[in-house]
Amino acid sequence: MTFVYLLVFGFAATAVLGLITSWIDRKVTARVQYRVGPPFLQPFIDIVKLLGKETVIPEGASKVTFLIAPVIGISGVIAVATLFWVNQFFSEGFVGDWIVAIYLLAIPSLSIILGGFASRNPLASLGSSREMKLVIAYELPFILAALVPVIAAGGSIRLSDIINAQAGGVFAGNISGILALIVAIMCVQAKLALVPFDIPEAETEIVGGALLEYSGPGLAIFRLMKNMLFFTLPFFLIILFFGGLRLNGINILWTILEYVGIVAIITVIRNTNPRVRIDQAVRFFWGPMTLLAVAAVVLALKGL
Amino acid sequence: MSLKLKALLKSPWVFHLSTGSCNNCDIEILDCLTPRFDIERFGMLLIGSIKHADVLLVTGSCNRMSVERLKVLYEQVPKPCLVVAIGTCAGSRGIFKDSYNCPVPLDKIIPVDVYIPGCPPKPEAMIAGVVKLIEKVGGA
Secondary structure: OHHHHHHHHHHHHHHHHHHHHHHHHHHHHHHHOOOOOOOOOHHHHHHHHHHOOOOOOOOOOOHHHHHHHHHHHHHHHHHHHHHHHHHHHOOOOOOOHHHHHHHHHHHHHHHHHHHHHHOOOHHHHHHHHHHHHHHHHHHHHHHHHHHHHHHHOOOOOOHHHHHHHOOOOOHHHOHHHHHHHHHHHHHHHHHOOOHHHOOOOOHHHHOOHHHOOOOOHHHHHHHHHHHHHHHHHHHHHHHHHOOOOOOOOOHHHHHHHHHHHHHHHHHHHHHOOOOOOHHHHHHHHHHHHHHHHHHHHHHHHHOO | OOHHHHHHHHOOEEEEEEOOOOOHHHHHHHHOOOOOOOHHHHOOEEOOOHHHOOEEEEEOOOOHHHHHHHHHHHHHOOOOOEEEEEHHHHHHOHHHOOOOOOOOOHHHOOOOOEEEOOOOOOHHHHHHHHHHHHHHHHHO
């Protein structure tokens, strides 16, 4: 049964929904810029094309690490997505799966850092070191923001308890929930390395950052991983703040609206902002965002 | 036609390489990305890293300094890849035909799949040329 969960929900469903999400992102971006945008199947075609290309391993690169990094990243995403799907629809999960989810969500960033440093390219190493700083910057406010639903659910660190506690009313309806949601969306933006915080990729500065030396299947797996993350992170936010995916009756419309809304906010932020420097990003996350998250935690402790 | 080739023609990511051009062709290439022409409709993206490229857009007259770099870059493109020569300089060296600095035309250095003449060629001409390339490769 675990195998079915991993393969059907963790991988297949997440990948399809993630690729559709990335199409929404590209299409909205194109419409913002008065362009037509790519056709619906474009993300799928990109992945198929990359799987058929040659793999070039740079001279002097650490071969095993270079090839295994994408696999580590995608396994992290599959594991965390499976955790969410199972908690959502099938079972009660286990005590502490909130902590496991936070840990697993850091693995994709770590795999990008690993891949960049292994590829023996100065620009890729620069991208990796920037990614590392960005991880240090956003993890603190992200964990504080994710703590708010835990407090609101009566201190339970089980995702299913968090979902069940919102049967009466979602946490995004409270003041603390809204503040935490704002912080969490900013952190998701940085986790996905989208434009105000795309410092590790920065096409115009360091030509693609850590993924610069990847070609063929390695790049395909990294792209798939990022697209799956683009589905998994909004899914996590919906579980934490909107009571999970509810598929009964009219609630199905609300669920789709919440999901597309979060994706649209992320895309609009990405299209209306310039890239910040790494020191500005760290200051932004450790300053205003952490203060906002602490305020949300205090409000949640007061029961607001 | 194999799935591999079909997917390649549906999402050709282009890498732009200038071998000593006057920047006019390069500006016209960027025009293809603007809202008026929008080549992302066909799945084309302009990318920064040679390792991600499927199509090499070469502009300029291949002078002595850039020929070595051109060869290195061509070896680094993951195969299968296609080469498009944009502008008269890349096609036939243009007015630099008798120059001391441009000894060999582009197609004597690397295999070229399609030539798009013009000084500079219009974005419409470039899109038409790429469509012809896709038809030629897809039909084979």
